[in-house]
Amino acid sequence: MVVEEVKKAIEASIPRLAQEVEGQVLEVANTMVTSKVEELKEMISELQVKKSKRRCTYKEFMACNPLPYKGDVDPIACQRWISSTEAVFTRSRCEVEDQVMFATGLLQFRAKDWWDAYSKELGDDKVQSLTWQEFKESFLKYYSPQSAIDKIQEDFLRLRQKDETIDEITNKFLERVKFCEEIAGTERQRIVRYHAMLKAEYREFVNPSKCATLNELIDWARDREIEIKRQVERGEKRVAEKPTNASPSKKARHQDQSKKGKQVVKSRPARRVGSIIRVNVCRERRGATNVGEKDIRFIGAQKTQRRVTIAMNRGTLNRNVRNSNKGQREMERRTSPPRLAEGCFS
Structure with missing residues (x-):
């Protein structure tokens, strides 16, 4: 009976003893962990203090x-x-x-x-x-020195975009605006100055009044620059794809023919009165009244050496004109009045 009661008492006390042992173990573990954490914190703080106290070397x-x-x-x-x-x-x-x-x-x-x-x-x-x-x-x-700063301010007032890109002209602007507080001290003054510095093709499409900061205006100018480059590329592509005109126009052909036909007017001395002469003629027609394959003139002026200028519009004739008999020439000479021919007769 006594043994059974003792067993029952031990069995009833086992859970309580286990909880007490577990609590003591956890307490010891927490104490050890806390001490280790504190030691680590002290080590880190010491390292930070040493690092802050270390001087920067020239190296x-x-x-x-x-x-x-x-x-x-x-x-x-x-x-x-x-x-x-x-x-x-x-x-x-x-x-x-x-x-x-x-x-x-x-x-x-x-x-x-x-x-x-x-x-x-x-x-x-x-x-x-x-x-x-x-x-x-x-x-x-x-x-x-102040003289160099004055020179920068003068250059800033004359600064205008020519062949520079937006980034290049922006760099020049920002380098000089630091020395121009009296001219462009506020953000609005810098915006107005920057807009006036740009080319007309940028100023027309960029509105400075809608920009609150200078960086916003610069971004607008960069977007406009990209758009202009695209337009140029499209224009060049159209020119490259445009077919060339293989056959020249009628007007061009006429101009070419007129250029080919222009030559120096030739002249030949007149022969005796009443004779029939043959002359090589030029291409350009100046003052001729008849154009044809033959070029025959009757000379009815006095028996002197004269120069007759003849200009034709087509080709040079090199055909021999055969005379008829002497009687026919004499008849023609007698019937024609004495004159110097002004035209060509066929």
């Missing part, structure tokens, strides 16, 4: 491929170099106190000569404490 700075500067007195190139160098400062996480030292390593040729002379004037102590802003002011004063 890492040069690995970002910064642009060199050779010393051209050009405000556009000068501003472009400054913007590129400042972007490299951000990418390489260059320290503020190292910016001037790293940037001056990019100066070449005339720019290097200027920095050498300028750093001697400042002295070593001042160079070591020179900030990027102070360096930039001296740099811009020397390589971006």
Whole structure:
């Protein structure tokens, strides 16, 4: 009886004991996991602190491929170099106190000569404490003078699109508009200036009043450029597919024949009065009253040497005209009045 009661008591306490053991195991596991997570967080924070405290080296700075500067007195190139160098400062996480030292390593040729002379004037102590802003002011004063900026502003006012594409003329516009705050300081002024700079074939189809930003106007101009190129291609294709006229027109043939027929008028000395003469004639007809195969003239003028100019419209006749007998010629000479023939008789 006692043994059975003990068995029943043990069986009834087993589930409770299992739950207590399971709870203790889970508690120990959670404690261990929590401690490990905290350790990992501490390790990550330490790595971040070490990384933030590490200074950027010149090798890492040069690995970002910064642009060199050779010393051209050009405000556009000068501003472009400054913007590129400042972007490299951000990418390489260059320290503020190292910016001037790293940037001056990019100066070449005339720019290097200027920095050498300028750093001697400042002295070593001042160079070591020179900030990027102070360096930039001296740099811009020397390589971006006001006279060069005035020249850029004049070029900006005269800027007009000629043979450039939209992208090319846009680049020129954006390069110069940075120095024209007084002329094109607002977005609306830049839009109006850009529209006035374009060719007429773009201005007619691009409305600046419907554009809220300059980029929107540029996109419209690019779309118009694509449309113009397509129209040109279609026009050239039609010209290439147009059949050539194999047989010339009637007017063209007439002009060609008239050109072929034009020759210099020939002349022959007149023979004695009453004689019948034969002459080679030209193609061009000038003043002739009769056109035919034969060219016979009766000379009834005085017995002198005269020149008779004869012009015909068709071919040259080279036919021998045989005379009749002397009696017939004498009869013709007597019946014809003395005159100089003005036409051709067949």
